[in-house]
Amino acid sequence: MGIVTDKLPMYVENMPGGQMIVSTIDTVINWSRANSLWPLSFGTKCCAIEMLMDTGAAHQDLARFGAEVARATPRQADLLVIAGLITKKMAPRMRTLYEQMAEPRYVMATGGCAVAGGPYIYHSYHIVRGADEIVPVDVYVPGCPPRPEAFFYGLLTLQKMIKEGESIREPGVRRKPVLSCLPEGFTMDDIDAEMQRLLVEENVVDVQKEADNKIWAKRVEEWHNNKE
Numbered sequence: 514m515g516i517v518t519d520k521l522p523m524y525v526e527n528m529p530g531g532q533m534i535v536s537t538i539d540t541v542i543n544w545s546r547a548n549s550l551w552p553l554s555f556g557t558k559c560c561a562i563e564m565l566m567d568t569g570a571a572h573q574d575l576a577r578f579g580a581e582v583a584r585a586t587p588r589q590a591d592l593l594v595i596a597g598l599i600t601k602k603m604a605p606r607m608r609t610l611y612e613q614m615a616e617p618r619y620v621m622a623t624g625g626c627a628v629a630g631g632p633y634i635y636h637s638y639h640i641v642r643g644a645d646e647i648v649p650v651d652v653y654v655p656g657c658p659p660r661p662e663a664f665f666y667g668l669l670t671l672q673k674m675i676k677e678g679e680s681i682r683e684p685g686v687r688r689k690p691v692l693s694c695l696p697e698g699f700t701m702d703d704i705d706a707e708m709q710r711l712l713v714e715e716n717v718v719d720v721q722k723e724a725d726n727k728i729w730a731k732r733v734e735e736w737h738n739n740k741e
Contacts, residue, residue: 539680547675548579553590558597560624563658573661587613598626599641611648623654
């Protein structure tokens with residue numbers, strides 16, 4: 514995936530042999546973080562098995578999103594995917610793993626049990642009613658279990674949040690979506706088509722248009738008009 518240039522401060526300079534895109538360091542850092550997520554090999558209950566089957570198959574491949582490098586230690590991971598029910602006995606262990614993860618770290622709550630406790634919150638004294646009671650959650654993916662398309666939609670939402678939301682000047686402040694829910698009738702083919710459209714849109718630059726929109730170009734035009 515190329516560097517996202519829309520909604521970001523940048524401009525294009527013509528140089529011998531090509532062009533040079535000039536932007537802020539935040540753009541490069543956030544692009545690198547979004548496309549190199551290292552999830553933690555961690556599961557709390559049944560949804561973990563569902564997610565392993567969904568994301569490890571040939572048709573659903575996490576490598577396309579740069580998030581296939583699952584680590585067995587939290588000190589080498591920056592993405593915690595909570596998939597499954599959380600018991601109160603497991604809660605402090607999960608909090609410990611979260612605190613041992615590398616900064617900046619991100620959390621996805623997948624499945625109804627991880628989002629809000631699922632059907633087990635009724636008449637159950639040992640169930641945590643949502644992962645956000647233990648760790649701060651960035652993206653919620655509902656479902657029982659979530660479909661692979663829903664999981665990937667949540668991952669794309671997380672990547673979009675990382676690319677647009679955080680600054681190295683304020684490392685603890687970033688924009689966060691409230692919910693990542695797959696739209697009605699959305700399929701994997703729709704996600705592939707949307708990814709292809711975004712890649713083309715984000716990596717095509719009209720050099721002449723960008724040059725005309727530069728401040729110095731407008732000032733030269735104004736200077737010529739005043740001279741006339």
